[in-house]
Amino acid sequence: MPIYEFRCLECGNVFEKLFKKPDEKVAVCCPGCKSESFERVISSTNYLMGTGKSGKKPSVTTKSCSSGNGCTTLEIPGPDD
Numbered sequence: 324m325p326i327y328e329f330r331c332l333e334c335g336n337v338f339e340k341l342f343k344k345p346d347e348k349v350a351v352c353c354p355g356c357k358s359e360s361f362e363r364v365i366s367s368t369n370y371l372m373g374t375g376k377s378g379k380k381p382s383v384t385t386k387s388c389s390s391g392n393g394c395t396t397l398e399i400p401g402p403d404d
């Protein structure tokens with residue numbers, strides 16, 4: 324299972340998000356300050372898991388949540404084969 328690591332740009336908190344399947348869409352925000360401003364931290368152990376041979380990379384999109392706050396959705400592409 325791929326685990327992605329992120330660093331919050333607001334408070335500097337580093338947090339991980341576990342994806343149960345490669346194409347799962349998960350709303351990601353900082354568990355500390357709920358900010359959706361973060362950067363991906365590349366971890367050597369799971370670096371390869373999110374990137375296919377064709378160079379597909381996880382995409383991050385921001386959308387509105389039912390709560391009225393913006394949420395960021397991370398989309399992890401599945402393997403090519």
Ligand SMILES: [Zn+2]
Binds near residue numbers: 333354
């Ligand atoms: Zn934060």
